[in-house]
Amino acid sequence: MMVDNTENNEFRELLSDYAAPIEDDGFSQHVLTQAPSPRNTGAIKRTMIGTAALIAAIVSVPQLASLKHFISGIKLPEVSLNLSALNEMSISNAAIFALLAAMLIGLASSFWLNEDM
Numbered sequence: 001m002m003v004d005n006t007e008n009n010e011f012r013e014l015l016s017d018y019a020a021p022i023e024d025d026g027f028s029q030h031v032l033t034q035a036p037s038p039r040n041t042g043a044i045k046r047t048m049i050g051t052a053a054l055i056a057a058i059v060s061v062p063q064l065a066s067l068k069h070f071i072s073g074i075k076l077p078e079v080s081l082n083l084s085a086l087n088e089m090s091i092s093n094a095a096i097f098a099l100l101a102a103m104l105i106g107l108a109s110s111f112w113l114n115e116d117m
Helices: 006-015 027-034 041-072 084-088 093-113
Strands: none
Touching (some): 041 093
């Protein structure tokens, strides 16, 4: 069975000149030579990410009390484990917040210090 591609060929023929460069008498080259060279985008990126992190911290810190109240209201089902080591282990709220802060700092620093992003 032979497939008729006349519509595709007509479409390709119609768009064949679309990507051709437009003659502008050297205007594009002149604009490129007059344009300032790009700045250090890594420094700009780190500054923007740092500023965003600072704004996020300013917005989120007042909400921590509400978050703690919300989390304390969550009721989880009781789970019984027969392992004595797990029953004796107790993690304080400060340790949990320290681990969360370490994860957030690690994530922020990976975005902030990575040049490939």
